Amino acid sequence: MSVNQLGVDVDRIWADVMGxxxxxxxxxxxxxxxxxxxxxxxxxxxxxxxxxxxxAVRIDTAGNLIGRRAGRDxxxxxxxxxxxxxxxxxxxxxxGIAGVAAGLEIARALAGTELAHPLEVIDFLAEEPSxxxxxxxxxxxxxxxxxxxxxxxxxxxxxxxxxxxxxVGGDPDRLNAARRxxxxxxxxLHIEQGPVLESGPIDVGLVTSIVGIRRLEIVFVGAADHAGxxxxxxxxxxxxxxxxxVSAVRQxxxxxxxxxxxxxVATVGILEVAPGGSNVVPGRTRVVIxxxxxxxxxxxxxxxxxxAASLGYAHAARxxxxxxxxxxxxxxxxxxPALRQVLRESAQALGLSATDLASGAGHDAAFxxxxxxxxxxxxxxxxxxxxxxxEWAEPEAIAAGTAVMLRAVxxxxxxxxxxxxx
Amino acid sequence: MSVNQLGVDVDRIWADVMGxxxxxxxxxxxxxxxxxxxxxxxxxxxxxxxxxxxxAVRIDTAGNLIGRRAGRDxxxxxxxxxxxxxxxxxxxxxxGIAGVAAGLEIARALAGTELAHPLEVIDFLAEEPSxxxxxxxxxxxxxxxxxxxxxxxxxxxxxxxxxxxxxVGGDPDRLNAARRxxxxxxxxLHIEQGPVLESGPIDVGLVTSIVGIRRLEIVFVGAADHAGxxxxxxxxxxxxxxxxxVSAVRQxxxxxxxxxxxxxVATVGILEVAPGGSNVVPGRTRVVIxxxxxxxxxxxxxxxxxxAASLGYAHAARxxxxxxxxxxxxxxxxxxPALRQVLRESAQALGLSATDLASGAGHDAAFxxxxxxxxxxxxxxxxxxxxxxxEWAEPEAIAAGTAVMLRAVxxxxxxxxxxxxx
Numbered sequence: 001m002s003v004n005q006l007g008v009d010v011d012r013i014w015a016d017v018m019g020x021x022x023x024x025x026x027x028x029x030x031x032x033x034x035x036x037x038x039x040x041x042x043x044x045x046x047x048x049x050x051x052x053x054x055x056a057v058r059i060d061t062a063g064n065l066i067g068r069r070a071g072r073d074x075x076x077x078x079x080x081x082x083x084x085x086x087x088x089x090x091x092x093x094x095x096g097i098a099g100v101a102a103g104l105e106i107a108r109a110l111a112g113t114e115l116a117h118p119l120e121v122i123d124f125l126a127e128e129p130s131x132x133x134x135x136x137x138x139x140x141x142x143x144x145x146x147x148x149x150x151x152x153x154x155x156x157x158x159x160x161x162x163x164x165x166x167x168v169g170g171d172p173d174r175l176n177a178a179r180r181x182x183x184x185x186x187x188x189l190h191i192e193q194g195p196v197l198e199s200g201p202i203d204v205g206l207v208t209s210i211v212g213i214r215r216l217e218i219v220f221v222g223a224a225d226h227a228g229x230x231x232x233x234x235x236x237x238x239x240x241x242x243x244x245x246v247s248a249v250r251q252x253x254x255x256x257x258x259x260x261x262x263x264x265v266a267t268v269g270i271l272e273v274a275p276g277g278s279n280v281v282p283g284r285t286r287v288v289i290x291x292x293x294x295x296x297x298x299x300x301x302x303x304x305x306x307x308a309a310s311l312g313y314a315h316a317a318r319x320x321x322x323x324x325x326x327x328x329x330x331x332x333x334x335x336x337p338a339l340r341q342v343l344r345e346s347a348q349a350l351g352l353s354a355t356d357l358a359s360g361a362g363h364d365a366a367f368x369x370x371x372x373x374x375x376x377x378x379x380x381x382x383x384x385x386x387x388x389x390x391e392w393a394e395p396e397a398i399a400a401g402t403a404v405m406l407r408a409v410x411x412x413x414x415x416x417x418x419x420x421x422x
Numbered sequence: 423m424s425v426n427q428l429g430v431d432v433d434r435i436w437a438d439v440m441g442x443x444x445x446x447x448x449x450x451x452x453x454x455x456x457x458x459x460x461x462x463x464x465x466x467x468x469x470x471x472x473x474x475x476x477x478a479v480r481i482d483t484a485g486n487l488i489g490r491r492a493g494r495d496x497x498x499x500x501x502x503x504x505x506x507x508x509x510x511x512x513x514x515x516x517x518g519i520a521g522v523a524a525g526l527e528i529a530r531a532l533a534g535t536e537l538a539h540p541l542e543v544i545d546f547l548a549e550e551p552s553x554x555x556x557x558x559x560x561x562x563x564x565x566x567x568x569x570x571x572x573x574x575x576x577x578x579x580x581x582x583x584x585x586x587x588x589x590v591g592g593d594p595d596r597l598n599a600a601r602r603x604x605x606x607x608x609x610x611l612h613i614e615q616g617p618v619l620e621s622g623p624i625d626v627g628l629v630t631s632i633v634g635i636r637r638l639e640i641v642f643v644g645a646a647d648h649a650g651x652x653x654x655x656x657x658x659x660x661x662x663x664x665x666x667x668v669s670a671v672r673q674x675x676x677x678x679x680x681x682x683x684x685x686x687v688a689t690v691g692i693l694e695v696a697p698g699g700s701n702v703v704p705g706r707t708r709v710v711i712x713x714x715x716x717x718x719x720x721x722x723x724x725x726x727x728x729x730a731a732s733l734g735y736a737h738a739a740r741x742x743x744x745x746x747x748x749x750x751x752x753x754x755x756x757x758x759p760a761l762r763q764v765l766r767e768s769a770q771a772l773g774l775s776a777t778d779l780a781s782g783a784g785h786d787a788a789f790x791x792x793x794x795x796x797x798x799x800x801x802x803x804x805x806x807x808x809x810x811x812x813e814w815a816e817p818e819a820i821a822a823g824t825a826v827m828l829r830a831v832x833x834x835x836x837x838x839x840x841x842x843x844x
Contacts, residue, residue: 192651193648193650193651194648194651194652194653195652195653195656196653211650213650215700225806226615226616226782226783226806226808226809227687227689227691227712227714227782228615228633228635228687228712228714228781228782228783228784229614229615229616229781229782229783229806229808230616230617230687230782230806231616231617231618231679231687232672232675232676232679232680232686232687232688233676233679233680234617234806237672237689239668239690239691239693240668240669240672242665243664243665243666243668243669243672243690243693244665244669246661246662246665247662247665247666247669250654250659250662250665253654254654254655257653257654257655258654258655264654265649265650265652265653265654266654267649267659267701267702267703268661268665268704269649269661269695269698269699269700269701269702269703269704270695270698270699270700271661271665271693271695273691273692273693276691276692277691277692278637278691278692278710278712279689279691279712280689280691281689281691282690282691288700290649290650290700290701292649292650359650359651360648360649360650360651360652361648361650361651362650384647384648384651384652384656386648386651387648
């Protein structure tokens with residue numbers, strides 16, 4: 001069986017991706033920030049495509065755009081596919097968009113055939129960090145974890161997220177209506193945003209789990225001093241301790257990543273030096289560490305190692321480590337083993353190569369996993385680049401991933417039906 | 423012989439220092455930035471004190487305020503003492519000011535006695551880095567190295583340094599008139615701005631030389647990447663190379679400082695990380711290293727070591743070292759051995775403890791050394807702190823240093839006269 005035989009039309013998918021790409025802030029392609037007029041323009045365009053595909057279109061109270069076709073069996077739970085069409089500033093044309101286009105193409109390819117289960121194609125609201133300081137707004141809403149405190153967040157012009165949600169068609173006073181109990185499975189296609197599949201090359205990645213993210217902040221305070229008159233042996237240089245910590249983070253992360261006990265990465269992306277004059281010994285430094293893993297035990301090991309190391313470096317540099325704090329923390333989310341098995345069989349049947357891999361980025365699927373079995377299909381992207389205008393995925397790669405998902409939907413329609421019948 | 427017996431009046435000196443301290447931008451003590459109305463207010467106050475001390479007051483074409491008393495011998499070269507009264511923003515009450523107050527007190531203590539040589543007390547214009555991006559404006563002018571390119575520098579409101587100089591009483595079109603050939607010796611008292619004298623404790627420091635300063639810039643360029651999806655083993659993290667370089671700078675500087683072959687300090691005061699997001703692998707870093715020594719060979723050794731090390735770190739981190747540049751470079755300046763001997767004998771005669779030490783900071787004396795034998799006396803300051811409101815020197819410490827200078831002036835008056843007679 002081939003991708004084409006399954007009814008997946010590569011040109012049709014590509015037209016969707018490029019159609020949405022044209023709806024961008026013209027001065028900074030590709031930008032379609034959630035809650036903006038540009039975003040609403042993109043959604044209106046997408047809603048027409050949903051309708052053309054025979055889907056009944058609605059916006060739920062959490063602001064998600066949903067296209068639905070009915071199933072044969074009354075009361076059968078829905079099979080959902082989707083992702084998001086909002087972007088980061090100066091982002092790409094594929095992150096999120098490819099997943100929505102895949103869902104739309106699945107609906108089109110299934111036109112004229114009957115499924116026992118309803119099918120829903122979902123464009124989740126604001127997956128990317130929004131201007132209100134929150135990501136995954138729609139999938140949080142659908143999984144029942146969009147809190148009042150989050151709705152109180154303030155964005156551009158002082159607008160509350162609550163009001164922005166109302167503005168895009170949601171209803172913050174009736175969020176319970178968005179909380180779903182009737183979804184039987186969720187599948188999401190996404191570009192890998194990393195280099196593994198391209199370098200294989202491998203056609204599709206079957207996501208084992210979505211990493212948990214922990215953000216650590218370390219602050220060192222020494223004494224700002226004259227770079228000419230303070231002798232080396234009495235300095236209290238806060239950068240010396242911070243630099244050693246950066247090296248330790250790198251070394252420990254490489255060690256844990258190479259150990260093979262699960263996905264692990266750690267990054268120092270922020271290192272602030274104060275006062276920051278060329279002729280002043282640094283008196284204060286701030287290091288922010290982003291730690292991601294599929295295995296919480298690895299993060300525990302890492303944090304303990306960096307705790308001890310950074311204290312030692314502070315001591316050696318005669319500075320105080322005044323802060324060692326967790327800024328935020330989210331647990332890893334495992335993809336559903338049964339769904340992964342269905343996806344693996346689909347790839348096999350289509351003659352596509354596949355590999356298991358972890359997702360180092362967060363996705364709507366991590367929230368959907370709270371309410372139903374969920375799984376993800378990754379497709380290769382050029383140089384592993386994402387969140388940038390040069391982000392790129394080949395049309396054939398998107399079509400191949402879409403075919404894997406389509407065949408899985410057909411398979412799940414049988415499996416889920418059977419389960420409900422017993 | 424004691425400080426008091428020599429005619430040095432501690433209360434009189436203290437009144438000068440505190441009098442100038444009162445002339446500060448009120449919202450950010452202690453600030454008297456060169457070329458500002460506040461600075462001119464300070465100078466007017468000082469000019470009155472000069473006059474009260476019997477000095478003839480003028481401003482030379484390089485903008486230096488000079489108080490002069492005539493000598494007995496016609497044609498004898500002047501003995502000059504001085505420093506500066508401008509400050510850094512939110513600076514202290516002693517850096518520069520103590521040296522000018524010392525000069526003024528020497529003139530007062532000598533009132534009623536006759537010297538063979540003229541005595542000049544000099545308040546050099548803009549010793550601290552000015553808002554026009556240049557330091558030591560007045561002493562550069564007096565030593566003939568204030569160039570046209572420097573006069574073209576632009577400061578607040580687009581004003582050229584040339585016009586600012588005119589505004590404070592100088593004459594940029596007649597700078598040659600400020601270039602001196604008639605100064606026989608220059609002495610400058612200054613707070614140490616470091617911890618050596620206080621921790622001794624030692625009464626006065628006799629400066630052996632003023633460090634040369636070299637500024638190095640190193641730029642590393644890797645690839646900005648997603649902190650979640652880029653595996654550790656393919657990252658090109660520009661901060662990893664920069665952090666290792668910071669550690670190498672520290673280690674090599676400690677080694678050279680401890681070797682005892684001359685004064686040596688090196689500092690990384692600037693480390694910029696781009697793009698600087700917590701979830702982005704750094705793609706570019708910039709490190710600025712401030713290297714100071716009395717022995718140019720040490721800087722050569724240091725630069726060669728950091729050159730090799732940083733290249734190695736770039737290679738190991740799979741990033742490019744796209745820049746390794748000298749931003750600025752100035753040679754060390756030795757203080758005059760004969761003047762230092764006179765100062766040493768003065769301290770001894772006054773029963774004051776003294777030690778040789780290098781100056782890690784730049785001073786007007788480094789420029790005066792181009793046109794006449796020059797030397798400096800350092801006095802202790804609290805915790806080695808400078809360029810900050812808490813900068814502090816004890817009244818008795820300033821008086822002791824002043825007495826050493828006064829006795830040296832008297833001695834030089836004999837020595838220099840003798841020299842000219844032969």
